[in-house]
Amino acid sequence: MPIRQLTDTMINQIAAGEVIERPASVVKELVENALDAGAGRVEVATAGGGLNLIRVSDDGSGIPEPELELAVSRHCTSKLSDDIHDIRSLGFRGEALPSIGSVSRLTIRSRTAKADAAAEISIEGGNVSSVRPAAANRGTSVEVRDLFFATPARLKFMKGERAEATAIGDVVKRIAIAFPQVRFSLSGPDRSTMELPATDDTPEGRLARVAQVMGKEFPQNSIAIDAMREDVSLAGHVSIPSYSRANALQQYAYVNGRPVRDKLIASAIRGAYADVLPRDRHAVTVLFLTLDPATVDVNVHPAKADVRFRDPGLVRGLIVGAVREALAKAGLRSATSGASAMMSAFRPGAASYGHPGPANGHRSFNPGFRAASGAGFDAARSPHRPLEPTGAGFAEAVQASFDTGPSTASVDARAGQAEISEALLQMQLGAARAQVHQNYIVAQTADSLVIVDQHAAHERLVYEALKNAIHSRPLPAQMLLLPEIVDLPEDDATRLAVHAETLRQFGLGIERFGPGAIAVRETPAMLGETDVAQLVRDLADEIADNDTTETLKARLDKIAATMACHGSVRSGRRLLPEEMNALLRQMEATPGSGTCNHGRPTYIELKLADIERLFGRR
Numbered sequence: 001m002p003i004r005q006l007t008d009t010m011i012n013q014i015a016a017g018e019v020i021e022r023p024a025s026v027v028k029e030l031v032e033n034a035l036d037a038g039a040g041r042v043e044v045a046t047a048g049g050g051l052n053l054i055r056v057s058d059d060g061s062g063i064p065e066p067e068l069e070l071a072v073s074r075h076c077t078s079k080l081s082d083d084i085h086d087i088r089s090l091g092f093r094g095e096a097l098p099s100i101g102s103v104s105r106l107t108i109r110s111r112t113a114k115a116d117a118a119a120e121i122s123i124e125g126g127n128v129s130s131v132r133p134a135a136a137n138r139g140t141s142v143e144v145r146d147l148f149f150a151t152p153a154r155l156k157f158m159k160g161e162r163a164e165a166t167a168i169g170d171v172v173k174r175i176a177i178a179f180p181q182v183r184f185s186l187s188g189p190d191r192s193t194m195e196l197p198a199t200d201d202t203p204e205g206r207l208a209r210v211a212q213v214m215g216k217e218f219p220q221n222s223i224a225i226d227a228m229r230e231d232v233s234l235a236g237h238v239s240i241p242s243y244s245r246a247n248a249l250q251q252y253a254y255v256n257g258r259p260v261r262d263k264l265i266a267s268a269i270r271g272a273y274a275d276v277l278p279r280d281r282h283a284v285t286v287l288f289l290t291l292d293p294a295t296v297d298v299n300v301h302p303a304k305a306d307v308r309f310r311d312p313g314l315v316r317g318l319i320v321g322a323v324r325e326a327l328a329k330a331g332l333r334s335a336t337s338g339a340s341a342m343m344s345a346f347r348p349g350a351a352s353y354g355h356p357g358p359a360n361g362h363r364s365f366n367p368g369f370r371a372a373s374g375a376g377f378d379a380a381r382s383p384h385r386p387l388e389p390t391g392a393g394f395a396e397a398v399q400a401s402f403d404t405g406p407s408t409a410s411v412d413a414r415a416g417q418a419e420i421s422e423a424l425l426q427m428q429l430g431a432a433r434a435q436v437h438q439n440y441i442v443a444q445t446a447d448s449l450v451i452v453d454q455h456a457a458h459e460r461l462v463y464e465a466l467k468n469a470i471h472s473r474p475l476p477a478q479m480l481l482l483p484e485i486v487d488l489p490e491d492d493a494t495r496l497a498v499h500a501e502t503l504r505q506f507g508l509g510i511e512r513f514g515p516g517a518i519a520v521r522e523t524p525a526m527l528g529e530t531d532v533a534q535l536v537r538d539l540a541d542e543i544a545d546n547d548t549t550e551t552l553k554a555r556l557d558k559i560a561a562t563m564a565c566h567g568s569v570r571s572g573r574r575l576l577p578e579e580m581n582a583l584l585r586q587m588e589a590t591p592g593s594g595t596c597n598h599g600r601p602t603y604i605e606l607k608l609a610d611i612e613r614l615f616g617r618r
Contacts, residue, residue: 023050
């Protein structure tokens with residue numbers, strides 16, 4: 001077949017296949033154009049899930065009449081300077097409008113502030129009309145009808161109207177978070193109107209916009225992020241560990257204001273929450289990365305959804321470090337969703353279920369089970385003290401041991417005890433008042449009721465202590481009788497050799513053994529017998545993807561988590577008041593103790609105001 005030049009229509013349709021994947025892609029391109037034009041208001045209307053109609057109107061600067069024909073020509077743009085590396089706008093390729101027009105019926109109506117009247121131009125299946133006068137206010141309105149009518153094969157791959165409408169809504173929300181000073185609206189016969197009023201571009205205004213998009217619960221269950229490393233800044237909010245989702249759809253990431261779905265950022269978020277979330281749960285995040293445009297490539301994909309960083313290790317390290325530091329500084333916080341669920345369960349007429357056993361979910365409930373606890377809780381417990389009778393146990397005799405005295409007393413001793421009680425009540429987790437079902441500690445603070453899962457809480461405390469012991473010094477290594485030689489691609493072997501010193505700190509001794517081979521002479525003693533070759537290959541894969549050695553660290557942490565699980569206070573063990581209060585104080589002093597090693601909450605807090613609402617006092 002001879003080589004021939006493709007027609008303009010064919011070129012545009014091929015570009016449309018890359019840029020215009022579905023109706024949501026059209027909305028993304030048109031809304032980005034409106035924002036680049038300085039719009040303060042963007043209105044989106046759709047019908048038929050965007051396949052029948054998409055209309056995007058804005059009050060931006062508009063397109064001058066002489067430039068309308070250029071606007072629908074390929075590779076014509078007003079957003080790119082002579083430096084291809086200095087990209088500061090959302091769009092710059094000049095492909096969106098001609099690509100859309102090649103597969104639909106497109107009409108652009110625009111008016112600038114200086115123009116006496118508006119002008120419009122139309123494209124139908126790639127055929128461009130002449131420019132003609134029109135009536136319109138300042139700004140631009142782009143109307144797309146019968147999307148993919150010129151390429152009916154693409155229609156076969158569209159989902160239902162509801163799914164396409166949902167995708168459009170997600171695109172608008174994702175962009176709206178980055179531009180809080182712009183008012184957005186989304187309407188149409190196939191959806192209820194979504195209004196996002198403008199706020200302002202301050203930290204408070206940005207958080208208010210996030211609340212509009214993600215719900216008012218997120219700000220109440222989030223932690224602010226503000227960090228910088230080598231001219232790369234990171235800001236935004238991340239959820240506390242006990243507030244999570246079943247998927248990663250509510251993880252929003254922005255690079256220089258551009259919404260992206262980047263696997264490096266997603267991996268960094270997973271790494272930051274590795275110790276505090278179960279594998280099937282995902283954090284809720286809104287992160288803004290700001291860096292020199294020359295150090296990030298936003299032209300990796302025609303749809304501009306992916307980016308590539310010049311120094312990916314720096315970006316990943318910044319995200320992981322900043323999120324972990326924020327979680328540590330946040331201290332103990334329980335998700336408001338836990339209290340809401342608790343209130344629902346207490347309401348009259350709520351469904352009654354049998355006791356499911358302890359909240360940690362992996363220990364069978366046995367009231368008669370008495371196991372030795374971890375260090376720090378046996379000191380206050382006499383080995384000869386007889387066990388109290390089992391039972392629900394709010395009896396006077398049992399509760400007498402929790403009595404911390406009246407708030408005022410004439411006797412000096414009782415007055416001192418009252419002062420101790422008041423001091424405990426001011427602590428974040430308060431003073432222990434009872435133990436129910438030999439697993440849950442009921443505590444009282446100055447303004448709330450706290451229920452703690454004793455096994456889950458102590459499991460986290462032991463785990464954090466083990467982790468600190470493991471990572472604070474080089475780990476003991478176990479020398480192999482015969483070095484194990486692992487054959488690898490040359491690139492992987494080179495990467496591993498570069499990280500040899502870091503791996504030695506974790507007890508893994510490796511060295512080069514000729515071309516494409518690694519000799520393993522030592523393995524971490526904690527791992528015991530392990531598949532050395534598979535471990536080395538996993539490390540090589542992770543270094544290739546993320547330039548980190550987290551795989552080995554994760555394996556060591558998993559062993560520490562197992563040891564903590566078996567060495568913590570068991571469900572079914574009765575605790576003295578002194579032991580309960582000691583546990584509460586250790587939780588307050590330990591970062592991440594709001595969730596156990598498996599990501600489940602260790603305590604639930606119910607405010608006094610909520611309790612009063614349950615009884616109709618408010």
